[in-house]
Amino acid sequence: MRVNGRYLPMPASARVLDFNQTIMICGAGGFIGGHIVGALRRQGFRHLRAVDVKPLSDWYQSWVDVENFSVDLRIKDACMAVTAGVDHVINLAADMGGMGFISTHKTDCMLNVLINTHLLSAAKERGAATYFFASSACVYSRLLQSTTDEVRLREDNAWPALPEEGYGFEKLFGEELCRFFREEHGIAASVARYHNVYGPFGAYDGGREKAPAALCRKVAEAKLSDRREIEIWGDGNQRRSFLHVDDAVEGTLQLIRSSQPGPLNIGSEESVTINELVDLIEEIAGMRCKRIYQEQQPQGVRGRCSDNQLMRELTGWEPTVKLRTGLEQTYRWIFDCLSTNRPVLATSRISTV
Numbered sequence: 001m002r003v004n005g006r007y008l009p010m011p012a013s014a015r016v017l018d019f020n021q022t023i024m025i026c027g028a029g030g031f032i033g034g035h036i037v038g039a040l041r042r043q044g045f046r047h048l049r050a051v052d053v054k055p056l057s058d059w060y061q062s063w064v065d066v067e068n069f070s071v072d073l074r075i076k077d078a079c080m081a082v083t084a085g086v087d088h089v090i091n092l093a094a095d096m097g098g099m100g101f102i103s104t105h106k107t108d109c110m111l112n113v114l115i116n117t118h119l120l121s122a123a124k125e126r127g128a129a130t131y132f133f134a135s136s137a138c139v140y141s142r143l144l145q146s147t148t149d150e151v152r153l154r155e156d157n158a159w160p161a162l163p164e165e166g167y168g169f170e171k172l173f174g175e176e177l178c179r180f181f182r183e184e185h186g187i188a189a190s191v192a193r194y195h196n197v198y199g200p201f202g203a204y205d206g207g208r209e210k211a212p213a214a215l216c217r218k219v220a221e222a223k224l225s226d227r228r229e230i231e232i233w234g235d236g237n238q239r240r241s242f243l244h245v246d247d248a249v250e251g252t253l254q255l256i257r258s259s260q261p262g263p264l265n266i267g268s269e270e271s272v273t274i275n276e277l278v279d280l281i282e283e284i285a286g287m288r289c290k291r292i293y294q295e296q297q298p299q300g301v302r303g304r305c306s307d308n309q310l311m312r313e314l315t316g317w318e319p320t321v322k323l324r325t326g327l328e329q330t331y332r333w334i335f336d337c338l339s340t341n342r343p344v345l346a347t348s349r350i351s352t353v
Contacts, residue, residue, distance in 0.1 A: 016130065016257045017045070022085055024049040026073055026119065027092035028066075029059030031202030032134070032194070032248055036090060037066060039249045051082050052093070060201045074114040079122040089123045090256070091116060092134040096167060097208030099233070102138075103298040106166025116174040120181050120189070131189040132256050133178050135263055137304055138168035139193060145301035148239045150271045152307035155193070155263055164300070175263050182261060192255050195267025195306040199245030199326060200333035211274065212242055212330060219281045220335040222289050229290040234299030236275035236291065241268040241305040244326035247319035251311065258315040267306025268319050277327075284328045285335075 017023060023045060027033035029052030037050050038061060049067040052059060056068055071078040073093050083089065094112045096102060102109055116133060123131045140153045141162040163172050171193075178189035198212035205217055218230040243266065251266040272280075275291075282288050312318050 016259055017088060017253075019045055020047070021087035021129070022047040022049060023088045023090065024051060024082065024086045025090045025092070026051045026115070027094060027134075028052050028068075029054045029056070029062070029070075030092065031060060031199075032197055032245060032252075033090075033092045034059065034061035034201055035199070035245045035249050036092070036252060037061065037063065039253065041066070049082065049086060073119060074111065076118040076121070079115075079118040080125070083119070083122040083126045083128065086123075086126060086128055088130045088132075088256070089119060089128050090132045090252070091119050093119075094134070097203065098210035098214065099298045099300045101208050102164065102167040103300075109167035110170050112167075112170050113173055116177060120177060120187070124181060124185050124187050129188060130256060130259075131178070131181075131187055132252070133174055133189065133191045134252075135171040135175050135191050135193045136164075136168065137193055137195040137265070137267065137306065138164035139172040139175065139263075140168075140304070142301055145304050148237050148273065148303045150239060150305050151303055152269065152305045153265070154307045155265060155310055158263070179261070188259065188261075190255055190260060191262035191264070192252055192266045193263050194243070194248060195265060195304070196240050196242045197245055197248045198242050198330060200330055202245075204334050204337070211240065212277065212327065213334065215274075215278055215281055216327070216331040216334045217338070219278070219285050219287075219289060220331065220338050223285050223287055223335070224338060228287065229292060230278070231292045231294055232274060232278065233294050233297035234274065235293055235295055236273060236278070238274050238299055238301075239271050239303040239305065240274070240277075241271040242277070242323060242326075243268045243306075243319060244321035244323075244329075246326075247321050251315075251317045251319070254315045254317045255311075260314045264311045264314065265306045265308055266311065266317075267308065268323070269306055269308055270323055271303075271305040272323065280324050280327050281331055284324070284331050 028050030182189045203209040204213035
């Protein structure tokens with residue numbers, strides 16, 4: 001649990017994860033995965049295994065007191081090797097990014113099915129106690145997201161299925177595979193559907209960044225260059241809810257500890273348009289920018305917002321970081337990276353115990 005911004009150990013009565021067991025975080029070199037490893041360390045877990053396909057030097061965050069492995073989890077033998085002696089598997093591994101990436105890399109996104117397939121099989125064969133799969137709000141039917149009105153998406157809105165092409169189909173398949181492994185093989189598999197997670201220590205350029213980080217970068221670049229203009233994909237009226245990474249981590253760990261199978265939404269119910277998101281970032285930056293709208297660029301569905309009622313009822317979790325607070329933290333971090341000409345990986349490196 002988090003108290004006054006600090007992570008504290010859960011009481012034993014509320015804990016499924018055990019300090020003496022080994023927890024493996026897949027996708028640990030990525031954005032959310034790195035934050036989960038950090039949170040578990042702060043809570044006192046010392047038997048942590050971090051896995052990512054990237055070389056360790058390219059991870060957003062890493063620690064010398066964690067077992068770090070660079071392997072391709074699309075390969076079954078690799079999954080079998082890294083799951084040896086593992087009690088809990090947290091799978092966030094995926095080849096993905098923001099709308100600019102997933103709209104042009106549908107094949108790569110679909111091939112993520114190999115990761116979840118081989119990891120689930122390996123977890124079953126190794127006798128892992130729990131398995132967590134990170135899904136996405138991209139599984140929800142596009143028919144329900146065609147308006148900029150705030151429509152909160154409930155877990156049962158994923159069927160009948162018409163998810164985001166490529167990435168959304170892969171995540172929906174992964175959810176069903178977890179259900180079948182749970183029903184037929186008894187593995188305690190749980191699933192969360194993340195809604196637009198943002199925060200520091202993640203991609204903000206290069207093509208894989210998502211809207212909050214991309215817009216923070218654009219405003220920061222405009223401020224540093226004094227150009228005072230930014231490009232916005234779409235007409236700016238697209239509506240989204242954005243969840244700070246600290247809340248995503250807390251929700252993930254509470255879901256795993258609750259033993260609820262899901263899928264359950266882990267998102268924010270505070271929705272804004274992209275224009276309103278830019279308004280907030282400009283307030284933080286202390287400047288206004290001319291907005292150049294690029295309606296030919298990928299922009300995704302017109303509206304998406306999380307409905308957290310079921311997650312609240314089953315786990316007691318709800319987000320606590322207000323959007324403006326989280327954006328200020330994110331913008332300051334990105335501005336600092338840009339203003340000192342430091343690459344994102346160098347600034348986010350954490351190598352000490």
